Structure formats: C-alpha cells, structure tokens
Amino acid sequence: MTAASDSNDPQVPIVCPECxxxxxxxxxxxxxxxxxxxxxxxxxxxxxxxxxxIADRIADLAAADLGLLEESE
Structure with a gap:
C-alpha cells in the first residue's frame, strides 16, 4: 500500500494480514x-x-454520538 505523507488529513492505520x-x-x-x-x-x-x-473505536464513537448506547429509563 502507498500513502501520501504530505497531507493534512488525519492518518488512518490500514492492515493487510496476508501481505x-x-x-x-x-x-x-x-x-x-x-x-x-x-x-x-x-x-x-x-x-x-x-x-x-480503530474501526471498533470509530463505531463506538458513532454509536455514542447517535445516542445508541444510552440506556432507556
């Protein structure tokens, strides 16, 4: 995989277990x-x-942001 190193975008870790x-x-x-x-x-x-x-953490943050993790009363 190649990556652009001069970008201001956040960098996301990518893994390839086969390679x-x-x-x-x-x-x-x-x-x-x-x-x-x-x-x-x-x-x-x-x-x-x-x-x-990272993918799990992003999913957790999105779920919390959408209120999906809040317990109903």
Missing amino acids: ETTSRVPLAEVADLIERHNEQLHGGGDVAAVDPD
Missing part, C-alpha cells in the same frame, strides 16, 4: 486505497482493511 503490511493513509483516501490494494493483490477479496481496533 503482513501496515501503513497509514489519509482519511480521505482510505476507501480507494483499500479497494485498489485488495483488487490488485487479492483478486478483490476483503483482505486489507482499517485496523480492527
């Missing part, structure tokens, strides 16, 4: 870079992805 690689890519390019990596190196399979710990 045994980890890189950080600009947030705005995450989807395209993952798709391109998986298409070129893994026949389109969902191998490379956002680091699972």
